[in-house]
Amino acid sequence: MFGWEYPPKHSGGLGVACQGLVRGLLKHNVQVTLVLPSLVDAGDDDIQILHPTTELLNTIKVMSDLQPYDSTLSYLSRRTSIGDDSLSELYGPDLGAAVERYTALSVEMTKNTNPDVVHCHDWMTLEAGIRAARHHRKPLIAHVHATELDRTHFQPNEWISSRERRGLMQADRIVAVSHYTKNMLIKHYGIPADRIAVVHNGHDAHRSPVSPAILSASRHGKSPLILFLGRMTLQKNPWQFLEIASHVRHYRPDAQFVMAGDGPMLPELIDRACTLGLQDQVVFTGKVNNREAMALYEAADCFVMPSVSEPFGLVALEAIAHGTPVIVSKQSGVSEVLDHAFKVDYWDTAKMTDCIVTILREQPLAQQLRSEAPRLLQRLNWKNQAYKIKSLYQNLIQS
Amino acid sequence: MSHPHLPLVCFYFQVHQPYRLRDLRVTDIGHGAVDYFDHDKNRAIFRKVSEKCYLPANRLMLELVTQYPDFSIAYSLSGSFLDQCEEYGPDVLDSFRALAATGKVEFLAETYNHSLSSIKSVEEFCLQTKQHVQKIQELFGQTPKVFRNTELIYSNELAQFARLMGFSGMLTEGADHVMQGRSPNAPFQPPSFWINPVQEQLIAKNRPLPECADQIRVLLKNYKLSDDVAFRFSDKSWVGHPLHADTFTDWLMGSGGHSVNLFMDYETFGEHQWADTGIFEFLRTLPRFWQERGIRAATPSQVLAAWGNRPCDTFDVHNVISWADLERDLSAWQGNLIQDASLNAVYALEADVKKSADPHLLQTWRRLQTSDHFYYMSTKYWSDGDVHKYFSPYDSPYEAYRRFSHALCDLKIRLQQHELSS
Numbered sequence: 001m002f003g004w005e006y007p008p009k010h011s012g013g014l015g016v017a018c019q020g021l022v023r024g025l026l027k028h029n030v031q032v033t034l035v036l037p038s039l040v041d042a043g044d045d046d047i048q049i050l051h052p053t054t055e056l057l058n059t060i061k062v063m064s065d066l067q068p069y070d071s072t073l074s075y076l077s078r079r080t081s082i083g084d085d086s087l088s089e090l091y092g093p094d095l096g097a098a099v100e101r102y103t104a105l106s107v108e109m110t111k112n113t114n115p116d117v118v119h120c121h122d123w124m125t126l127e128a129g130i131r132a133a134r135h136h137r138k139p140l141i142a143h144v145h146a147t148e149l150d151r152t153h154f155q156p157n158e159w160i161s162s163r164e165r166r167g168l169m170q171a172d173r174i175v176a177v178s179h180y181t182k183n184m185l186i187k188h189y190g191i192p193a194d195r196i197a198v199v200h201n202g203h204d205a206h207r208s209p210v211s212p213a214i215l216s217a218s219r220h221g222k223s224p225l226i227l228f229l230g231r232m233t234l235q236k237n238p239w240q241f242l243e244i245a246s247h248v249r250h251y252r253p254d255a256q257f258v259m260a261g262d263g264p265m266l267p268e269l270i271d272r273a274c275t276l277g278l279q280d281q282v283v284f285t286g287k288v289n290n291r292e293a294m295a296l297y298e299a300a301d302c303f304v305m306p307s308v309s310e311p312f313g314l315v316a317l318e319a320i321a322h323g324t325p326v327i328v329s330k331q332s333g334v335s336e337v338l339d340h341a342f343k344v345d346y347w348d349t350a351k352m353t354d355c356i357v358t359i360l361r362e363q364p365l366a367q368q369l370r371s372e373a374p375r376l377l378q379r380l381n382w383k384n385q386a387y388k389i390k391s392l393y394q395n396l397i398q399s
Numbered sequence: 400m401s402h403p404h405l406p407l408v409c410f411y412f413q414v415h416q417p418y419r420l421r422d423l424r425v426t427d428i429g430h431g432a433v434d435y436f437d438h439d440k441n442r443a444i445f446r447k448v449s450e451k452c453y454l455p456a457n458r459l460m461l462e463l464v465t466q467y468p469d470f471s472i473a474y475s476l477s478g479s480f481l482d483q484c485e486e487y488g489p490d491v492l493d494s495f496r497a498l499a500a501t502g503k504v505e506f507l508a509e510t511y512n513h514s515l516s517s518i519k520s521v522e523e524f525c526l527q528t529k530q531h532v533q534k535i536q537e538l539f540g541q542t543p544k545v546f547r548n549t550e551l552i553y554s555n556e557l558a559q560f561a562r563l564m565g566f567s568g569m570l571t572e573g574a575d576h577v578m579q580g581r582s583p584n585a586p587f588q589p590p591s592f593w594i595n596p597v598q599e600q601l602i603a604k605n606r607p608l609p610e611c612a613d614q615i616r617v618l619l620k621n622y623k624l625s626d627d628v629a630f631r632f633s634d635k636s637w638v639g640h641p642l643h644a645d646t647f648t649d650w651l652m653g654s655g656g657h658s659v660n661l662f663m664d665y666e667t668f669g670e671h672q673w674a675d676t677g678i679f680e681f682l683r684t685l686p687r688f689w690q691e692r693g694i695r696a697a698t699p700s701q702v703l704a705a706w707g708n709r710p711c712d713t714f715d716v717h718n719v720i721s722w723a724d725l726e727r728d729l730s731a732w733q734g735n736l737i738q739d740a741s742l743n744a745v746y747a748l749e750a751d752v753k754k755s756a757d758p759h760l761l762q763t764w765r766r767l768q769t770s771d772h773f774y775y776m777s778t779k780y781w782s783d784g785d786v787h788k789y790f791s792p793y794d795s796p797y798e799a800y801r802r803f804s805h806a807l808c809d810l811k812i813r814l815q816q817h818e819l820s821s
Contacts, residue, residue, distance in 0.1 A: 251425055339778075339795075340778070340797070341797070342795075342797055342798070342801075343794065343795070350424065350426075351424075353425075354424050354425050354426075354801070355801065357425045358425070358800075358801045358804060358805070361804070361808075362737075362740070362800070362804050363740075364736040364737050364739070364740035364741075365736075365737055365740075365797065365800055365801075365804070367736055368735060368736040368737050368778075369797070371736075372735075372778060
């Protein structure tokens with residue numbers, strides 16, 4: 001499996017999803033060789049992931065500085081800011097060359113493994129998947145967590161989207177993280193529907209859901225907190241969250257807003273918050289680690305995910321796991337699986353505002369969302385979702 | 400003439416449309432005369448159902464009651480449906496009046512707003528029933544003698560309430576757990592039941608009919624045969640599909656007893672079961688087979704009159720039942736937090752609304768009592784894409800609650816303003 005670095009090094013859902021899936025597969029006794037791009041020396045195979053069945057997991061690290069959400073521009077800017085001469089010399093400033101380098105190394109390093117299926121995640125690992133599958137003469141599963149269209153607000157980098165299209169066409173089976181993504185692949189990439197299977201992401205709640213009564217008691221008298229958590233990019237629609245905040249403030253002057261995450265839009269968002277006069281209401285936390293994210297979910301009265309185009313949206317599952325009422329964009333994969341939540345078109349600021357104000361005003365509503373939504377995770381966990389992937393493997397192996 | 404050993408068939412149809420709420424926003428609250436109801440949507444749904452069901456079904460029924468001397472039917476038309484007839488469908492109202500004019504159609508009493516008042520406020524229960532009785536008298540020139548509560552909600556206590564209100568008959572569901580293997584095809588009686596004198600006085604004060612009835616009989620829905628038509632008619636995986644009128648007549652005869660009570664939504668004809676399923680043809684041929692075999696279709700009052708003073712078995716219902724969902728209880732409308740909160744909140748306004756004596760506020764408040772609002776908030780099997788989803792005009796139970804809670808917030812403010820200005 002050509003995957004992505006595990007948390008806490010991840011930035012976004014791809015690493016979390018890879019980790020969840022691999023752990024789920026191990027529970028079903030699937031032996032996984034995991035190939036990860038890593039800045040750490042490839043000789044260091046101590047991956048520091050403790051798991052009871054690690055004997056099934058073999059990790060290979062490919063020396064590479066690829067990150068899952070790179071665009072040609074962000075890669076370039078990161079390259080120049082790292083200032084690590086040895087690495088720069090190794091790869092140069094070009095994302096294309098870096099991907100090629102990663103691909104060549106990955107395929108070389110996995111030559112002597114003996115897989116039944118090759119599984120890769122998103123476009124940067126596609127070529128490695130294709131070449132490895134060809135080398136081993138085994139079927140290829142391409143797992144799509146996001147497309148270039150999602151990442152760029154439908155203004156794709158043609159080089160990337162054409163690589164995506166070409167790569168996906170060569171896969172034996174495609175796994176989409178939602179029907180939303182499946183439809184995108186059919187409509188914009190021209191991929192036949194019968195080659196795409198939908199397996200939603202899961203979430204493993206590491207603790208029992210928070211008791212609603214305890215939560216509401218501990219909150220009594222505090223000012224309400226509304227949370228945004230995600231990268232500050234067009235795709236996640238943080239700009240809109242600020243608009244919403246300025247409207248909500250009109251009805252709830254005591255409301256506090258937290259925007260957690262970093263990203264290229266951060267400076268302009270801070271400017272915008274000040275322009276809207278929200279400097280005392282909005283807190284920008286920058287990037288948060290898992291513990292901080294958990295604390296934020298717990299403290300929040302409402303979580304908003306206003307993404308413009310969200311293939312899945314794992315953060316919404318994390319929020320409900322912590323008993324936080326959620327409002328998600330209808331243009332998201334997670335909206336297909338959430339029942340106990342508000343779903344609103346991403347452009348509908350007024351409606352999102354209204355849902356927040358209603359949740360803050362109506363205790364029975366907030367309590368019901370808190371207590372009912374987490375039940376979803378009893379079935380939508382990685383063990384169950386990995387079982388679906390294992391079935392796909394078995395079908396491919398037998399056919 | 401009917402044979403003494405053949406059962407009567409009692410065809411009764413519920414006809415109801417709620418006032419669905421519009422997409423109210425927090426910006427609408429507290430600005431005075433905001434209208435809570437989505438008249439465009441309500442009109443559109445009313446017209447759609449009229450074209451598919453009410454008009455063609457009424458045309459057919461008129462033909463059948465005119466053609467077959469032994470074919471009579473019963474309806475209960477909710478007050479909110481009749482209000483919508485006046486707003487959106489005078490043609491539909493005329494077609495019901497034409498049916499009434501044949502003298503072969505019985506109209507039953509219910510709460511005007513198709514509400515859950517029977518379980519929340521005795522006074523409202525009586526007043527809404529009284530309002531409905533008056534409306535039926537006014538529109539159709541007949542006084543209902545038989546009561547059917549919203550969605551056949553029923554208990555021992557409610558049967559006595561209905562008797563004290565003046566009704567000698569009441570309809571409900573032949574729920575399995577109460578029947579205990581007995582046939583629903585005979586009138587039953589409720590156990591005698593001691594009513595709290597305060598409630599008895601409330602009923603006496605607001606009684607819809609002039610006198611209380613000495614006794615009340617209960618007619619039970621034969622849900623197996625009713626649902627064969629209402630739910631299973633077009634189900635191709637059902638062993639009885641396709642259902643023919645002569646086969647169904649065999650089943651009715653086989654079911655035996657005093658009367659087979661076929662109670663269903665009127666929208667079964669053309670709306671739940673589309674015309675292309677053959678449901679209208681099925682209905683058209685039934686009376687012909689019944690006439691050939693000597694079966695008489697009678698209204699609830701006729702069924703009870705034919706029973707006379709013969710003794711009845713006791714139908715003993717401590718916990719409230721209804722015809723809704725598999726549970727046949729109140730769980731379609733109450734049980735989750737948002738349902739209970741909104742139901743309690745709407746009845747908590749009763750004293751203030753009545754004190755205002757403002758007819759418009761009273762009407763608005765009563766339209767918010769319509770059971771459908773709470774049905775849309777059900778999350779019972781929300782995940783499984785069930786029947787609640789099919790009937791809901793909103794995206795989700797939470798959307799239903801969002802709109803409803805805005806309406807209640809605004810109504811509270813209007814009541815306060817009314818109080819201040821007077």
